[in-house]
Amino acid sequence: MNTTIMLFLVQDGITNGAIYALLGLALVLVFAVTRVILIPQGEFVTYGALTYASLAAGQMPGTAKLALALGIGAFAFDLFVARKALHGRLVVRSFITNIVLPSIVLALTIYFAAQKPPVAVCIALSLVIVAMIGLYLYRIAFQPLAHTSVLVLLIASVGVHLALQGLGLLFFGAEGQRGPAVLSGAFTAGSLRFTGQSLTVYGITIAFIVGLWLFFGLTLYGKALRATAVNRLGARLAGIRTTLSGQIAFLLASVIGALSGIMIVPITTLYYDSGFLIGLKGFVAAIIGGLVSYPLTAVAALVVGIVEAFSSFYASNYKEVIVFMLLIPVLLLRSLAAPAVEEEKD
Amino acid sequence: MSALLSVTDAHVAYGKVEAVRSVSLEVGANQIVTIVGANGAGKTTLLSAIMGILPLKGRVAFAGQDLARLDIEDRVAMGLGLVPEHRELFVTMNVEDNLELGAFRIERSRAKASIERIYTLFPRLKERRKQLAGTLSGGEQQMLAMGRALMGEPKLLMLDEPSLGLAPIIVADIFRIVTELRAAGVSVLLVEQNAQAALKIADQAYVMELGEFVLSGKASDVAANERVAASYLGFQHEGASVL
Numbered sequence: 360m361n362t363t364i365m366l367f368l369v370q371d372g373i374t375n376g377a378i379y380a381l382l383g384l385a386l387v388l389v390f391a392v393t394r395v396i397l398i399p400q401g402e403f404v405t406y407g408a409l410t411y412a413s414l415a416a417g418q419m420p421g422t423a424k425l426a427l428a429l430g431i432g433a434f435a436f437d438l439f440v441a442r443k444a445l446h447g448r449l450v451v452r453s454f455i456t457n458i459v460l461p462s463i464v465l466a467l468t469i470y471f472a473a474q475k476p477p478v479a480v481c482i483a484l485s486l487v488i489v490a491m492i493g494l495y496l497y498r499i500a501f502q503p504l505a506h507t508s509v510l511v512l513l514i515a516s517v518g519v520h521l522a523l524q525g526l527g528l529l530f531f532g533a534e535g536q537r538g539p540a541v542l543s544g545a546f547t548a549g550s551l552r553f554t555g556q557s558l559t560v561y562g563i564t565i566a567f568i569v570g571l572w573l574f575f576g577l578t579l580y581g582k583a584l585r586a587t588a589v590n591r592l593g594a595r596l597a598g599i600r601t602t603l604s605g606q607i608a609f610l611l612a613s614v615i616g617a618l619s620g621i622m623i624v625p626i627t628t629l630y631y632d633s634g635f636l637i638g639l640k641g642f643v644a645a646i647i648g649g650l651v652s653y654p655l656t657a658v659a660a661l662v663v664g665i666v667e668a669f670s671s672f673y674a675s676n677y678k679e680v681i682v683f684m685l686l687i688p689v690l691l692l693r694s695l696a697a698p699a700v701e702e703e704k705d
Numbered sequence: 706m707s708a709l710l711s712v713t714d715a716h717v718a719y720g721k722v723e724a725v726r727s728v729s730l731e732v733g734a735n736q737i738v739t740i741v742g743a744n745g746a747g748k749t750t751l752l753s754a755i756m757g758i759l760p761l762k763g764r765v766a767f768a769g770q771d772l773a774r775l776d777i778e779d780r781v782a783m784g785l786g787l788v789p790e791h792r793e794l795f796v797t798m799n800v801e802d803n804l805e806l807g808a809f810r811i812e813r814s815r816a817k818a819s820i821e822r823i824y825t826l827f828p829r830l831k832e833r834r835k836q837l838a839g840t841l842s843g844g845e846q847q848m849l850a851m852g853r854a855l856m857g858e859p860k861l862l863m864l865d866e867p868s869l870g871l872a873p874i875i876v877a878d879i880f881r882i883v884t885e886l887r888a889a890g891v892s893v894l895l896v897e898q899n900a901q902a903a904l905k906i907a908d909q910a911y912v913m914e915l916g917e918f919v920l921s922g923k924a925s926d927v928a929a930n931e932r933v934a935a936s937y938l939g940f941q942h943e944g945a946s947v948l
Contacts, residue, residue, distance in 0.1 A: 600776075
């Protein structure tokens with residue numbers, strides 16, 4: 360093999376790996392804070408990507424309507440919980456976040472979809488729509504189960520994944536879509552060609568990782584999220600609501616998912632069900648990181664990306680098999696290191 | 706004036722087993738109230754239920770408001786604080802972050818000032834403020850747990866076995882700080898196996914056995930009681946019945 364091909368494969372692997380890193384970090388974050396293994400992370404990717412592509416093509420994405428429907432559901436849950444002690448202020452706040460916000464976004468989406476909006480508007484709308492979906496999903500599907508076991512949460516998570524995938528088919532159809540590049544143009548350095556899009560991927564990934572690091576290290580809410588992950592009861596005794604931490608975690612995860620999708624869709628054609636496999640590779644990285652370590656997850660994601668690039672060159676039929684096989688030695692090693700894992704009590 | 710905390714006819718059960726039966730207690734403003742009793746008497750269970758960690762049948766009122774249906778976080782916001790037996794610190798975060806999070810619901814400028822107050826109360830914590838909570842000694846962890854709870858500006862602080870497993874010199878320090886808290890206007894509900902030390906600083910005392918209060922009154926009277934002396938204070942009296 361010559362160096363040009365090798366460099367090209369490494370470059371390709373790093374681009375994919377950067378995306379997996381973002382997704383893996385989101386999975387670790389959500390699991391640490393809420394104990395939910397976020398299977399629907401992949402749907403956030405497809406929803407973000409296809410909403411973006413639809414908007415750019417001047418079509419009305421169904422996700423905006425879904426956001427409003429879920430918002431109404433979330434508001435109903437809030438009302439039901441508050442039925443005994445109706446705090447006017449809380450109900451008004453819930454009404455604004457769950458009904459008013461998605462209504463405004465839906466109106467904007469209808470308005471802009473008709474006139475092929477500029478890329479920046481498409482990105483902003485797609486991010487907001489998917490972020491709202493993530494937030495309301497947490498309220499409807501996971502918050503009522505917050506005190507149950509990891510297994511129950513996992514089952515709910517699989518259910519949400521299947522539902523979202525089905526809705527994805529309904530909204531976007533069975534055909535794949537591509538979106539416009541965020542940054543067009545390219546330049547060459549030596550034998551390598553860097554497209555604007557791959558540079559965008561690197562830049563956004565690095566910016567997001569630095570941003571998350573600052574958020575967790577310096578801000579009160581970031582520290583509160585870490586505290587909830589370290590000791591849920593301790594956090595509650597300090598007055599930190601687990602639901603608030605869960606909402607922030609899901610909001611971050613859905614934004615990260617949607618952003619990843621928007622970055623991929625100019626490079627690869629995405630279908631309504633493509634997200635699952637992409638999310639699963641982020642999951643491989645998260646598992647290698649033990650679902651706790653952020654740096655290990657990021658490094659593992661790059662390895663996954665590079666292994667994937669090389670195996671698709673040498674044995675493209677076995678590409679996925681080889682990537683998922685990475686898990687076996689890791690799981691073996693981990694099971695040797697920690698023979699018994701206790702179910703976490705709440 | 707009505708009591709700060711009043712518990713009336715409380716029952717707490719784990720499944721079918723009633724760990725606390727028909728318990729009533731009151732804590733007034735600026736008071737140290739202690740619950741003494743042997744291991745397994747139901748003291749920790751009672752505190753957990755008052756805090757909202759376990760479901761409780763009966764009535765709990767704090768500052769005149771019924772606490773039924775309020776979450777742990779709401780109770781914290783009302784000024785009820787708990788330092789649990791296992792301390793529940795954020796072990797992978799440093800001392801200062803632990804304290805800062807204790808004031809999660811408090812205005813930032815006020816939290817800054819109270820962090821300094823906590824450092825005056827526990828100078829050891831200031832020395833170790835960049836150290837991870839999990840690497841502190843047992844006594845320091847207890848101080849940090851108390852400091853974190855105090856950062857939330859509680860009106861009533863509930864302490865669960867603060868002296869458990871600590872060296873006598875640190876225990877003395879912690880009991881001294883409890884009396885300082887009372888002087889600063891914080892009421893304390895103290896659960897202790899070390900009855901001797903607890904009864905010495907408390908105003909009111911309850912003796913708990915097998916989930917029920919068997920004796921209550923002024924701490925000095927309780928300490929003078931023959932049966933208490935025999936069972937908890939290590940004095941042998943001729944003919945003292947075992948409770």
